[in-house]
């Protein structure tokens with residue numbers, strides 16, 4: 001018997017794995033990687049080590065973007081299409097991975113009632129139904145409160161040893177972590193980037209402009225960093241805040257039309273995207289000056305697409321108006 005587990009590296013998915021391992025069943029952990037979550041990092045690797053599981057990273061970016069774009073079950077509070085996102089992961093496993101890994105069923109760390117919108121009874125049922133493989137999904141942490149799955153009916157897993165956790169309290173999970181000797185685990189997060197209000201409002205702008213599409217996926221990363229300005233449809237400025245975001249923004253210089261860096265006076269990295277007019281370009285240079293060490297109060301030289309250019313003292317009032325108008 002072998003099970004495949006949805007594995008985020010968080011406590012719930014880790015406990016779900018542990019509960020199944022306790023029954024002598026081998027588990028392979030699957031970490032789904034989209035543009036908005038997932039991917040190899042120290043926390044995941046460390047947790048996998050504590051659990052003694054192998055992690056497989058499953059890149060499903062393109063199909064996931066489609067779900068973010070058109071979620072049949074709608075979105076949560078922000079841009080998060082949680083119900084369809086979960087259902088997609090299950091469906092993806094059923095269609096591509098069960099046979100590949102010679103596994104019989106799938107487990108996930110979903111907890112009944114933990115998230116009022118996406119983990120209530122109806123939502124869990126809907127995820128199962130949409131996945132097309134409802135009978136193969138086991139949710140070990142709340143299984144006793146749910147319909148028995150095939151794995152339980154057939155006796156592959158002992159339903160009696162599954163759990164009946166319900167609600168938002170984390171107490172049971174923390175006790176179980178102690179019991180299982182899971183010492184280090186991340187504090188529970190609210191979800192992925194798509195559940196973050198600021199990120200979502202930026203992504204919504206891309207959506208309105210028709211840029212929420214796989215072929216523009218670099219923009220999904222750029223809107224994570226620093227300041228974001230929308231100058232018009234498909235015309236954006238990404239402005240770094242500190243060393244890290246300057247570096248991240250500069251990594252995407254290849255897809256921009258304007259790239260500004262400091263030339264003597266330290267300031268933010270700025271990337272212009274789309275067909276920028278001369279005025280847009282001037283605005284970008286003023287922003288550089290405004291957020292540089294000189295704060296717009298003295299002429300500042302900068303490298304614009306590799307050529308040194310200079311901008312004079314900035315009219316603060318006018319610039320603040322423009323910032324207010326364009327910043328997202």
Ligand code: SF4
Pocket residue numbers: 037080081082083085086190191192193194195
């Ligand atoms: S929080 Fe993000 S990763 Fe989790 S189900 Fe919702 S959309 Fe998917």
